Amino acid sequence: MRAVLRTVNRVFLGLVGLVLLVLGGSVLAVGLGAPVPSWWIHDSEHDVLLSDAERTRWRDDGWWWPVVIAALAVLLLLALWWLVSVLRRRRLAEVLVDTGDGEGALVRGRALENALTQESARIDGVGGAHARLKGRRATPEAHVHLALEPHVDPGTALHDFTTGALTHARTSAGLASLPAEVRLKGVKHGAERVS
Known part of the structure; x- marks a missing residue:
C-alpha cells in the first residue's frame, strides 16, 4: 500500500510540475516575443492575463470575496497537509x-x-x-x-x-x-x- 501511495504521489507531483512548467514557459516565451500558440487564451503578447473587466466582474457582489478567501484557505490547508505528510519521517532514524x-x-x-x-x-x-x-x-x-x-x-x-x-x-x-x-x-x- 505504501508503494502505491508513493507512486501516486510521484506521478501527481510530476504531472503538476509538468503543467506548471508548460504554462510558465509558455507565458515567458510569449512575453519575450515568441509566436503565440494556437491553444493560448489570448491573441498577442501585449494582452494581459486578466483584463480590468474580468478582474472587477464580481467585486461588488457580497458572496465573491468570502468564496475566494474560503477557497484559497482550503487550498492552503490541503497544501500544508500534503507537505507535512511528505516530510514526515515514516520510520525512526x-x-x-x-x-x-x-x-x-x-x-x-x-x-x-x-x-x-x-x-x-x-x-x-x-x-x-x-x-x-x-x-x-x-x-x-x-x-x-x-x-x-x-x-x-x-x-x-x-x-x-x-x-x-x-x-x-x-x-x-x-x-x-x-x-x-x-x-x-x-x-x-x-x-x-x-x-
Missing part, C-alpha cells in the same frame, strides 16, 4: 541505547529493524516478517507484520515473537520497554497441480 555509564549510544533504526525482522522470520511457522520502528529515539515502538503458515497457531507464534525476537531487541538496545503492534496474516500459497 536512530534509537538511543543505554550504555550503562550514564552516556548513551545511537543505533541506526534500520539496523534494529533488520535484526528484528530477521529473527522474527526464523520463528517456526513464520513465512515472512517485516518490522518498522516509529516513535521517538528514546521510546521507540515496533510495528511488525508476520505472515504465518497455515498450520501455525497465531497465539503460539505471537508468544514466540514476544518472548524471542522482541525481548532480544529490547534487551540488546537497553530499553526499559519496547511496545509492539503485531499484525498477523496467513501466507497465501498458489494452487499446485497434483497428478
Whole structure:
C-alpha cells in the first residue's frame, strides 16, 4: 500500500510540475516575443492575463470575496497537509541505547529493524516478517507484520515473537520497554497441480 501511495504521489507531483512548467514557459516565451500558440487564451503578447473587466466582474457582489478567501484557505490547508505528510519521517532514524555509564549510544533504526525482522522470520511457522520502528529515539515502538503458515497457531507464534525476537531487541538496545503492534496474516500459497 505504501508503494502505491508513493507512486501516486510521484506521478501527481510530476504531472503538476509538468503543467506548471508548460504554462510558465509558455507565458515567458510569449512575453519575450515568441509566436503565440494556437491553444493560448489570448491573441498577442501585449494582452494581459486578466483584463480590468474580468478582474472587477464580481467585486461588488457580497458572496465573491468570502468564496475566494474560503477557497484559497482550503487550498492552503490541503497544501500544508500534503507537505507535512511528505516530510514526515515514516520510520525512526536512530534509537538511543543505554550504555550503562550514564552516556548513551545511537543505533541506526534500520539496523534494529533488520535484526528484528530477521529473527522474527526464523520463528517456526513464520513465512515472512517485516518490522518498522516509529516513535521517538528514546521510546521507540515496533510495528511488525508476520505472515504465518497455515498450520501455525497465531497465539503460539505471537508468544514466540514476544518472548524471542522482541525481548532480544529490547534487551540488546537497553530499553526499559519496547511496545509492539503485531499484525498477523496467513501466507497465501498458489494452487499446485497434483497428478
